[in-house]
Amino acid sequence: MIETRKLNIQPALNRPDDFYNALVDMHRDLSEEQSQMANAKLILLLANHIGDEETLEEALKIAAEGLN
Template sequence: MDLNLTPNIPDPDGFYDALLAAHEGRTDDESDALNARLILLLANHIGDPEVLNAALVAARAVEG
């Protein structure tokens, strides 16, 4: 399975709003922990080590 880099979220703005709302009222450390939990939950859902490694490579390539 290849990493899908094509937009694939039916309502990206709605998801972004929900993500921001999940961070509302949290400290930076709490937000970092929330992000880590979210990443681990989604990685577990994906499950494919090749896809996960491809995602790591892609994420590092766009570092700011």
């Protein structure tokens, strides 16, 4: 596992179940292509909000762990 430097990986949402439900609702009635596009847009919006390239690179590495 990568030792984090900047990325907060501890639970930080006050109502994580509400966010999860909103995420599921966003995908409801979308085609697979639309769902993938919505995910890509969400990722880019959040990456822009974070704005710190080192933190984003760290997040990419952690997200890819164990997928190969």
